[in-house]
Amino acid sequence: MAAIGFLEVHGYGTAMHAMDQACKAAEVSIEGIDVNNPLLGDGARIPIIVQVKFSGNVSNVRAALDAAHKAARLYNDEHEIKTHFIANAAESLQPLIARGKVVKKC
DSSP states (O other): OOEEEEEEEEEHHHHHHHHHHHHHHHHOOOEEEEEEEOTTTGGGSSSOOOEEEEEEEEHHHHHHHHHHHHTTTEEEEEGOOOOESSOOGGGHHHHTTTTTSSSOOO
8 A cells, every 4th residue: 555545524425525526536545434423413513524545646645635625625614624644554554444434345
């Protein structure tokens, strides 16, 4: 595995749109999706946080994160969107990246 990108947004629909735009912008794989409750719980404006984990080469993951961030801005305020990039991830991280509450059925 070369690079890993993480995108965290509020709302499942936001995450789906961001993933779509990321995959259209660059050749990346979606490795995992996880969901959590925001700090304010049901009192939050959007009561779900979704984290998407991408992998691919460095330039593709960066492009995917940029496209995903831009798409998420249509629905989330800037402070609700978080991205993180690891340029050279250790292979031992792979089992952890795929873990999450949303499970791939293969």
